[in-house]
Structure formats: structure tokens, C-alpha cells
Amino acid sequence: MxxxxxxxxxxxxxxxxxxxxxxxxxxxxxxxxxxxxxxxYTDGFKNLGDNSGIPPVAGGHDNFAFRVGRSRETAFSRDYDELYELLRHDREHGSIVWVMGPAFTFNGYSREAFAKIIDAGYVDAVFAGNALATHDLEGAYFHTSLGQDIDTQENRPNGHYHHLDTINRVRYWGSIDKFIEQEGVHDGIMYALERNRVPYVLAGSIRDDGPLPGVFGNAYQAQDAMRNHIRKATTVICMATMLHTIATGNMTPSYRVMPDGTVRPVYFYCVDVAEFAVNKLVDRGSLSSRGIVTNVQDFIAHVAKGLGLTD
Known part of the structure; x- marks a missing residue:
């Protein structure tokens, strides 16, 4: 696009x-x-179904039918089952890119769940902004996110300074990985990414605090860095970030030619608690996207459990 x-x-x-x-x-x-x-031509993979391990693409319905779209009234159990199958396949045969908003950092369990997904090899690259990295590192450093305890969601005294203190400390050390090493950080999303040497692209915005070292302040440089990973992606999962989701959707092709010459679809998921965000992605022209309307903390917990990584 x-x-x-x-x-x-x-x-x-x-x-x-x-x-x-x-x-x-x-x-x-x-x-x-x-x-x-x-x-x-948008129907090339509509009737896909073989023994490749990739789930078939749903297609074929009446011109008029009820409940064709995805909404808060939709049961997504089948979508989850297909996603587990797809992730297991692409961990060995593809490249999985996750696009994340900062909502994951507001809850200790969701941070832990995604860290386990990283450790298990289901993450080949992560796209996010300054906020995701900042508040995740704040969670590891102060056990808060935007000043709230990540387990109890209780506000801590002067907690509204915590993210700024975290940014300043990371800037003091000069990089996220150096901060993790020198400050003894041992949990969270950024820690798991660094420990497993998984690449990430932090695309900045005009309202960022700091920002952290490594955040792209130049939008074109951020876009180029994202495209370097999207060119290899076979599955893209975007969660709770409409801006980054639409940006990624606009640069994601509908298919990928694999090293063995086979052609397969690029699966694109948009997960958000707001139907508006899910539907807007399709309105922007990303025709091959699949929507799941749910809280992203619950979503990532389900995924980690479905993959056998948590109880």
C-alpha cells in the first residue's frame, strides 16, 4: 500500500x-x-487449505448475511485456535512481528505473559513507541506503570515521577541494554527482548517524554526500520495501538514468496478493545486483516496459555 x-x-x-x-x-x-x-485481485488465498500447517483463509459467504464483520458480540474461540496453530507453524517456518501499545505495561501478568512468548521463540521483531518501552522499564525499576503498582493498580506516592526518573536513568547509561545490565533489571518485555536478542523498532512521536535512547525521532527512519522487518514477516499481530497498527498495515504486503518459491498469505491481526480501531484498519485499505475485539491484557494471557507457556 x-x-x-x-x-x-x-x-x-x-x-x-x-x-x-x-x-x-x-x-x-x-x-x-x-x-x-x-x-x-484480493481473493488469491480465499480457498487456501493444504497440509502446510497454515490455517485456511476463511472466505465465501452470501452477498447479504448477518454477522459477517467482527464485533464485541463475536465469539473468537475459533480465531484463537487458528492463531495458536499459525504461531506454532511460523515459529519454525516464518517470521512473526508484534506491534504493541503501552497498555501491556499496566499489568504485571501481561508483561510476564508476553515475556514468556518472547522466550519461547514466537517473536521475531517488535514495533512500539517510546511509551511501551518506558513504562515496561518503569515496571521493572519501580514496580509501577505511570505511577500505579503493576499488580494492585494502586497509586504510589510521587509515582507520577517514576517514568521520568526511569527515562533519565536510561539516558544516563546511554542505552536500554546498558540500563538493564547496570541496574539489575530482570523482568519485563524489554528485558526479554534484549536477553533473546530480538530486534525492536521504537517509533517516536511529537508528544514523547525523553525520549529513551534508541527511539527514532525521524518518522522516515522509523518507517525504513519497520519495513526491513515487514519484508520478512509472515504473521503480524497488532495490539492496542491504532496509530502503529495502521502504519504497519499500510506497509504490509498481502503475500510472501518463501525461500522455496511457494507463495503464502501474510496473516495480519488487529486486537483492540475498541471496534472502531479494528474497523478503521479495514477502512484504511488493509483488506486482509483479521480483527479480534478484546482487552489486550486478556488476549496475551490467552495466547500464552494456549501455547502452553502458562497455567
């Missing part, structure tokens, strides 16, 4: 608008049926 097809020396390259230049030969057309050379 948000790219154009550029022809160079008889080959076609897909490029972002910011990377095209005067004189490029760009395929253009206003119709989608192929009569002008542009064909939009």
Missing part, C-alpha cells in the same frame, strides 16, 4: 512515493479490472 510500480531495465520495483524521482517510468491507471494495465 501507499507505493507505486516503477519500471527499470525491464523489471518492476515497488517504491514508496518519497523514493520516486523525476523521470521514473510509473505504471498508472484509474480502473482495477486490468483494462488499463492495473489489476486489483
Amino acid at each position: 501507499d507505493c507505486v510500480a516503477v519500471v527499470e531495465d525491464g523489471r518492476v520495483f515497488v517504491r514508496e512515493f518519497r523514493h520516486i524521482k523525476k523521470g521514473d517510468l510509473i505504471a498508472c491507471g484509474r480502473t482495477e479490472n486490468g483494462e488499463e494495465g492495473i489489476l486489483v
Whole structure:
């Protein structure tokens, strides 16, 4: 999405608008049926079903039918079962990218659950912002997130300074990994990412405190870093961050050509407690996305349990 097809020396390259230049030969057309050379085809994987270990893509329904979309009234048990199967397959045969909002850091159990998912090898890259890393490290450093105890959710005295104290201490050491090493941090999401050498991209925003060292302040640099991982992704799971989810959805292709030459879909999940966020992703053009409307702390707990990582 948000790219154009550029022809160079008889080959076609897909490029972002910011990377095209005067004189490029760009395929253009206003119709989608192929009569002008542009064909939009979104049903290539609709009837997928084989012995590859990848769950089939649901498809085929009446033009008019009730409950076609996903909402808070939908039972997602089947979606969870398919997701467990997909994660087990892609841990060995693909690349799994997780896109996370800071809501995970507000609860000690969800931090622990995702850390176990990282330790078990189900995470190949993480996209987030300054807040996810800041409040996760605050949870490890002060046992609070935005000043609230991560287990009891009780406000701690002067707790509203904790995230700033954490940022300043990380900046003192110069990097997140050095902070973890020097301050004896031994739990949480960032600790698990560093311990397992899992790459992460922290894309900053104009309202960030600090930010932490390693956060991209340049949006284009952050986008390039994210695309480096998305090019290899076979499953993308976005949770509780509408901004990062839509950004990732816009740069995620609908399929991946695997090293053995086979073509498979890229599975894209959007998990949010707000139907608006789930539906807006589809409205923005990410046609292959799947939505799960639920609290993300509960979602990650279910995933960790479904994968046999927690009781």
C-alpha cells in the first residue's frame, strides 16, 4: 500500500512515493479490472487449505448475511485456535512481528505473559513507541506503570515521577541494554527482548517524554526500520495501538514468496478493545486483516496459555 510500480531495465520495483524521482517510468491507471494495465485481485488465498500447517483463509459467504464483520458480540474461540496453530507453524517456518501499545505495561501478568512468548521463540521483531518501552522499564525499576503498582493498580506516592526518573536513568547509561545490565533489571518485555536478542523498532512521536535512547525521532527512519522487518514477516499481530497498527498495515504486503518459491498469505491481526480501531484498519485499505475485539491484557494471557507457556 501507499507505493507505486516503477519500471527499470525491464523489471518492476515497488517504491514508496518519497523514493520516486523525476523521470521514473510509473505504471498508472484509474480502473482495477486490468483494462488499463492495473489489476486489483484480493481473493488469491480465499480457498487456501493444504497440509502446510497454515490455517485456511476463511472466505465465501452470501452477498447479504448477518454477522459477517467482527464485533464485541463475536465469539473468537475459533480465531484463537487458528492463531495458536499459525504461531506454532511460523515459529519454525516464518517470521512473526508484534506491534504493541503501552497498555501491556499496566499489568504485571501481561508483561510476564508476553515475556514468556518472547522466550519461547514466537517473536521475531517488535514495533512500539517510546511509551511501551518506558513504562515496561518503569515496571521493572519501580514496580509501577505511570505511577500505579503493576499488580494492585494502586497509586504510589510521587509515582507520577517514576517514568521520568526511569527515562533519565536510561539516558544516563546511554542505552536500554546498558540500563538493564547496570541496574539489575530482570523482568519485563524489554528485558526479554534484549536477553533473546530480538530486534525492536521504537517509533517516536511529537508528544514523547525523553525520549529513551534508541527511539527514532525521524518518522522516515522509523518507517525504513519497520519495513526491513515487514519484508520478512509472515504473521503480524497488532495490539492496542491504532496509530502503529495502521502504519504497519499500510506497509504490509498481502503475500510472501518463501525461500522455496511457494507463495503464502501474510496473516495480519488487529486486537483492540475498541471496534472502531479494528474497523478503521479495514477502512484504511488493509483488506486482509483479521480483527479480534478484546482487552489486550486478556488476549496475551490467552495466547500464552494456549501455547502452553502458562497455567
